[in-house]
Amino acid sequence: MYTAADLRKGLKVQVDGAPYIVTDFEFSKPGKGQALYRCKMRNMITGNQLVQTYRSNDKFDKPDLEERKMQYLYCQENDYHFMDTQNFEQLAIDKEHLGDNVNYMIDNMEMEVLFFQDKPIDVSMPMFVNLLVTKADPWAKGDTSGSDSKPVTVETGYVLQVPPFVEEGDKIQIDTRTGAYVTRVKE
Amino acid sequence: MLDLQGLRFRAAFFHSLRSFFVRQQFLEVDTPIRQPLLLPELNIEPLASEGWFLQASPELCMKRLLAAGCSRIFQLCNCFRKGERGRLHLEEFTMLEWYRTNGGYEDLMADCEALLGSLLADLGGMAPCTFSNENLRVGDRVISLHPPWERLSVHEAFARYSPVSLEQALAADTFDEILVEYVEPFLGMDRPLFLYDYPVELGSLAKRKDGSPQLAERFELYINGIELANGFSELTDSHEQRRRFEQELSMMDEERRQQSRMPERFLEELAGLDRAAGIALGVDRLLMLLIGKESVGEVVSFAPVDFD
Numbered sequence: 001m002y003t004a005a006d007l008r009k010g011l012k013v014q015v016d017g018a019p020y021i022v023t024d025f026e027f028s029k030p031g032k033g034q035a036l037y038r039c040k041m042r043n044m045i046t047g048n049q050l051v052q053t054y055r056s057n058d059k060f061d062k063p064d065l066e067e068r069k070m071q072y073l074y075c076q077e078n079d080y081h082f083m084d085t086q087n088f089e090q091l092a093i094d095k096e097h098l099g100d101n102v103n104y105m106i107d108n109m110e111m112e113v114l115f116f117q118d119k120p121i122d123v124s125m126p127m128f129v130n131l132l133v134t135k136a137d138p139w140a141k142g143d144t145s146g147s148d149s150k151p152v153t154v155e156t157g158y159v160l161q162v163p164p165f166v167e168e169g170d171k172i173q174i175d176t177r178t179g180a181y182v183t184r185v186k187e
Numbered sequence: 188m189l190d191l192q193g194l195r196f197r198a199a200f201f202h203s204l205r206s207f208f209v210r211q212q213f214l215e216v217d218t219p220i221r222q223p224l225l226l227p228e229l230n231i232e233p234l235a236s237e238g239w240f241l242q243a244s245p246e247l248c249m250k251r252l253l254a255a256g257c258s259r260i261f262q263l264c265n266c267f268r269k270g271e272r273g274r275l276h277l278e279e280f281t282m283l284e285w286y287r288t289n290g291g292y293e294d295l296m297a298d299c300e301a302l303l304g305s306l307l308a309d310l311g312g313m314a315p316c317t318f319s320n321e322n323l324r325v326g327d328r329v330i331s332l333h334p335p336w337e338r339l340s341v342h343e344a345f346a347r348y349s350p351v352s353l354e355q356a357l358a359a360d361t362f363d364e365i366l367v368e369y370v371e372p373f374l375g376m377d378r379p380l381f382l383y384d385y386p387v388e389l390g391s392l393a394k395r396k397d398g399s400p401q402l403a404e405r406f407e408l409y410i411n412g413i414e415l416a417n418g419f420s421e422l423t424d425s426h427e428q429r430r431r432f433e434q435e436l437s438m439m440d441e442e443r444r445q446q447s448r449m450p451e452r453f454l455e456e457l458a459g460l461d462r463a464a465g466i467a468l469g470v471d472r473l474l475m476l477l478i479g480k481e482s483v484g485e486v487v488s489f490a491p492v493d494f495d
Contacts, residue, residue: 029271030367032390033366038368056270
């Protein structure tokens with residue numbers, strides 16, 4: 001159990017049965033008045049923002065959250081299958097819950113999966129992943145059309161803009177926070 | 188943590204505060220920081236110290252000094268309020284309080300205007316101040332500190348800025364929330380503002396207004412949306428003060444009630460006090476505005492974070 005006095009940026013609390021993370025926090029106390037805890041919070045499942053002011057006697061449950069290290073195995077239709085690297089338990093996560101992360105997931109990749117009340121709600125990817133370019137238009141040497149990027153497809157099916165010199169069969173590094181090309185990787 | 192330049196400015200600022208009051212024939216006093224009991228105030232949680240308490244304000248002792256015959260006194264001291272932490276709050280902070288007999292809250296407002304004028308004159312041009320002449324720079328705005336400052340009643344302020352009236356806010360027990368959310372951000376943005384005449388239930392030590400007994404002669408000074416000082420005409424009717432304290436005590440939870448008791452000796456001595464007024468000013472917040480900092484933790488020599 002938390003009280004309003006525990007609120008601070010980054011704290012995870014349960015509000016109306018859902019897990020929230022405090023993204024912005026300000027303590028206020030008008031003269032002779034009571035302490036007010038003004039929060040902006042993000043619903044960790046839906047991403048919706050909640051702006052709320054609490055008083056010191058307000059209480060919060062700790063959300064039942066657990067982070068587990070899991071290995072991505074394979075995808076079947078919209079189900080992405082994972083294995084817990086500790087106890088080898090397997091489970092499937094719906095594509096919807098993975099969002100843009102599916103763009104960067106390749107077989108056997110390890111990632112942190114966040115569970116709320118034993119249901120997976122989020123995965124955290126490494127900040128950078130290296131993926132194989134499976135489709136790219138060849139670079140026409142002497143092309144003076146002025147274009148400094150071209151679209152390529154990587155092994156996950158994700159399409160992104162890269163510099164013209166990237167070719168099919170190259171490995172490229174992608175920033176998973178923005179989905180943008182970082183560099184070509186030599187292996 | 189303050190750098191050397193900041194420490195020098197803070198010292199000059201303290202010196203200027205003191206010299207203003209000395210020139211005005213106020214007597215500087217220093218009362219004990221640790222006391223066996225504090226005035227019962229519902230919304231101020233004390234920090235305990237070996238069965239006694241660290242003062243939340245020097246108010247109790249200073250009013251006893253008034254009752255003992257002092258006519259103008261001031262004190263610059265450290266105060267403590269448990270659980271207060273934030274951009275504008277430190278659990279240990281610096282307070283300036285001054286009290287005068289034969290005066291009311293209007294006199295304190297005039298004191299504030301004169302005090303700021305004196306500070307600007309003493310500190311103008313000294314780095315890292317953010318003012319020139321009577322103009323305070325805050326970001327890309329300028330706040331004119333030239334008196335007279337704006338005066339706005341709490342009732343008018345709610346009518347002007349709040350989605351609900353003062354009466355509705357009081358009835359719904361949302362006065363504090365509405366004040367913080369809708370009213371304060373607009374106060375003292377072009378020039379300092381006195382928000383005055385609070386509902387009497389929001390000023391447990393303040394005198395009722397002559398002719399309007401539902402109001403207390405209490406005001407707050409705002410500059411740039413920040414509350415800097417709380418002043419009022421002192422309630423000197425010890426019977427009414429006892430009833431107001433009983434009211435505060437009755438609203439406390441069990442734990443707080445055990446820490447609190449009726450300040451009998453204070454009430455006894457209060458009976459000997461005539462017309463008086465007193466004010467508490469958050470010195471760290473004022474300094475923060477004068478040197479353009481964002482939080483009070485940046486203008487004290489050591490904030491809690493400096494011990495991490």
